[in-house]
Amino acid sequence: MGNITLTDIKKNNYSLIYNLLYEQEKLSKQEIANQLHLSLPTVTQNLVALEDAGLIEKGGQFASQVGRKAVAYTLCLQAGIGIGVEILKKQIRILAVDLKGQICGCMEYELLYRNDDAYYKEIAGYVSTFIEDSGFTKKQILGIGFAVQGLTTADGQEIIFGKTLGYTGLKITALSGYLPYPCMFLHDAKCAAATELWNRRDLTDAIYLSIGKHLGGAVIIGGQTVMGKQDHGGAVEHMTLIPGGRQCYCGKSGCMETYCSVNALLLEDESLEEFFDGLRNGKEENKVRFEEYLENLSTAVNNLHMVMDCDVILGGHMAPYLTEEDLAALHKKVKEKSAFPDEADFIFLSEAARDSVPVGAALAYVKGFLEDI
Structure with missing residues (x-):
């Protein structure tokens, strides 16, 4: 206990309040205080901080028979957006998911795979256009997961076995050099499994x-x-x-x-x-x-x-x-x-939809974002 600082407690309260709203979606200040056993001033302070960070917003009011109606707080689901790109032999599929893992944009492009710089630049161009056309700002984008038919390093920086399309040894810099966002490679089967885990918390x-x-x-x-x-x-x-x-x-x-x-x-x-x-x-x-x-x-x-x-x-x-x-x-x-x-x-x-691979690639960044709050 002696190692816990006031900063740790404040961060924990901030996280607790956000996660409670994430689970229950819409709560009043008093309900948050009651469920977390926190004082109203502590809840108010953290709600202001979360609102200033663009993570939550006031979402109307709760009905009340007497007195002033309680303000309802809810999540800004698009405060963070994960982008997933599935690279296939003859096409690429790009989609975006919000902080609940819900798809909020999807595009498919016919593009024959080539292991050259022009191909990777073209993919990056499609991704940039997709983000722009979807109306997302640079601040919203958490990162881009590229799902590939091959094994990758744990940090997603290199494909270590990719014989299906012949890209063994390819480094993420081939794509990230054209994109102003965090990027990583992910094994497509692992992405699909990640989507399954997201949909089935049990x-x-x-x-x-x-x-x-x-x-x-x-x-x-x-x-x-x-x-x-x-x-x-x-x-x-x-x-x-x-x-x-x-x-x-x-x-x-x-x-x-x-x-x-x-x-x-x-x-x-x-x-x-x-x-x-x-x-x-x-x-x-x-x-x-x-x-x-x-x-x-x-x-x-x-x-x-x-x-x-x-x-x-x-x-x-x-x-x-x-x-x-x-x-x-x-x-x-x-x-x-x-x-x-x-x-x-x-x-x-599987309970996941046909988009399980690119969804899982996008979720990698969403999960990281939620774990850091």
């Missing part, structure tokens, strides 16, 4: 599988994604599923990537919508392909479940197309392979 331990054109994974322990000693924790896509099997872009063969990604299911130039339309309409060739796919996916899920004994969450571009019947079929196959009599279901679909 989620503690799980394995997240992001099933997109390429497969990605994240291990969640204690409500946090685990990066591992060398920053490639959760890279389940490169676990060997079938020794000597299909060639993977990583240079090895038989990886989960080559049997459980969207690319492993679809024919060339076929879309997920086309495949599942055919499957739901009883097309035999699609049924055969999907049965083989589920067989491989069930082997992968069973292996992961044997290690972690926790929920497995299926996300990514495929998740919206999967039905409860598909999950039941997958569960059945996994349980047939399992050494243990697991009765309860443990495979679930």
Whole structure:
């Protein structure tokens, strides 16, 4: 206790009041004082400071049967804006989220990936235009998270493994040099897992599988994604599923990537919508392909479940197309392979929307901002 200073107490009160408003959204001065057991002068002083900082505002009045109506205080949700950019082979997707993680702007641009300065300058130009057209000021922007199909350093300053698009070794300065904001790279699967954690505050331990054109994974322990000693924790896509099997872009063969990604299911130039339309309409060739796919996916899920004994969450571009019947079929196959009599279901679909990757990239800065208040 002797190490706690008056400054610490003031900062704590400031944080407590902001976080209470963040959770309950609209409160009077008296309600804040009652719930936090603080004096009215202390609450008033901190509310003035929060209002001066642009973090809260007066949001009308509460109805009262007698006397003066109490002023209602509420959050300025756009006091801080996180920007997420998903870099794909043929396009980029840019979106903005407010302090509640709500999307408040989104754009998509067709842009073929090139590993050259002109490409990165073009992306930066699109991001700058998006921010300007959305009406955000420089002060509002907390930072820009660039979601990539590759592993990054813990500080997001470099891509350490990015063979899908050939950008291993790329440093964030290639983009941040054109943007007056904090920037970092983030692994796309980790971004999707971060969005899942944001939407499901009760989620503690799980394995997240992001099933997109390429497969990605994240291990969640204690409500946090685990990066591992060398920053490639959760890279389940490169676990060997079938020794000597299909060639993977990583240079090895038989990886989960080559049997459980969207690319492993679809024919060339076929879309997920086309495949599942055919499957739901009883097309035999699609049924055969999907049965083989589920067989491989069930082997992968069973292996992961044997290690972690926790929920497995299926996300990514495929998740919206999967039905409860598909999950039941997958569960059945996994349980047939399992050494243990697991009765309860443990495979679930992601609750996040299709924008989970860029949202997660943007949330990295929102979370940091909220933790610092």
